[in-house]
Amino acid sequence: MRRPKRFKSAYTQEEMEEIFRRFSVQRPEPRGELEHVNPFTLVVAVALSAQATDAGVNKATRGLFAAADTPARMLALGEDGVIAHIRTIGLYRNKAKNVIALSQMLIDEFGGEVPNTREQLMRLPGVGRKTANVVMSMAFGIPTLAVDTHVFRLGNRCLMAPGKTPDEVEEQFLKVIPEAYLFHAHHWLILHGRYTCKARRPECERCIIADLCRSPEKSCDVAAPLVELPPQQIGEAALVESE
Numbered sequence: 478m479r480r481p482k483r484f485k486s487a488y489t490q491e492e493m494e495e496i497f498r499r500f501s502v503q504r505p506e507p508r509g510e511l512e513h514v515n516p517f518t519l520v521v522a523v524a525l526s527a528q529a530t531d532a533g534v535n536k537a538t539r540g541l542f543a544a545a546d547t548p549a550r551m552l553a554l555g556e557d558g559v560i561a562h563i564r565t566i567g568l569y570r571n572k573a574k575n576v577i578a579l580s581q582m583l584i585d586e587f588g589g590e591v592p593n594t595r596e597q598l599m600r601l602p603g604v605g606r607k608t609a610n611v612v613m614s615m616a617f618g619i620p621t622l623a624v625d626t627h628v629f630r631l632g633n634r635c636l637m638a639p640g641k642t643p644d645e646v647e648e649q650f651l652k653v654i655p656e657a658y659l660f661h662a663h664h665w666l667i668l669h670g671r672y673t674c675k676a677r678r679p680e681c682e683r684c685i686i687a688d689l690c691r692s693p694e695k696s697c698d699v700a701a702p703l704v705e706l707p708p709q710q711i712g713e714a715a716l717v718e719s720e
């Protein structure tokens with residue numbers, strides 16, 4: 478039988494409400510784990526995070542952002558100077574080139590400021606849709622849903638927003654995430670994927686939505702108690718996470 482072209486969420490709107498209500502109780506103020514001090518350093522940090530862990534990027538950017546936290550200072554540091562800080566991150570040569578090129582474009586075309594529209598952000602070298610969405614949400618408070626590896630996996634594994642590409646998963650999620658929860662949805666999904674619904678083995682026995690989940694990979698039907706995780710615990714866990 479041929480697969481239908483478009484897959485739909487396996488959940489009703491009421492179930493999605495309940496799933497995100499629980500996420501919101503568990504983590505009332507979810508935060509991104511990439512360290513940054515302003516919109517410019519956020520753009521750089523997200524661009525550097527492709528195929529790298531947040532913890533690995535943070536280790537490298539602490540020194541980089543102390544040396545250069547504006548496009549002008551980044552240009553003054555130069556490509557070799559950037560490389561010296563980020564050589565522990567995968568694809569560092571290419572990423573250093575992009576950091577310099579995007580700093581130059583910000584100065585030449587945007588008066589040294591980070592733009593706040595997806596179209597303009599995606600013109601910056603090394604900035605794709607995911608990075609643009611993260612920056613719009615975290616730097617400018619515009620609700621978007623950036624689809625990274627965790628969000629993509631959750632959309633498909635849990636059948637919340639199945640899709641073959643990140644763009645399809647984003648489109649599906651935007652249809653089913655209740656509007657009131659959209660602003661924090663990106664972080665809730667990432668944190669749920671990073672700490673509970675993990676790539677290699679989902680920890681269903683400690684999952685707060687296990688009773689609602691329709692994943693074929695689910696191994697437990699009982700929802701774990703809803704507890705709020707202290708932010709520092711999330712941060713500490715990030716340092717030891719391998720993914």
Ligand code: SF4
Nearest residue numbers: 674679681684687690
């Ligand atoms: S029950 Fe298991 S598969 Fe479903 S969301 Fe929770 S951890 Fe993931």
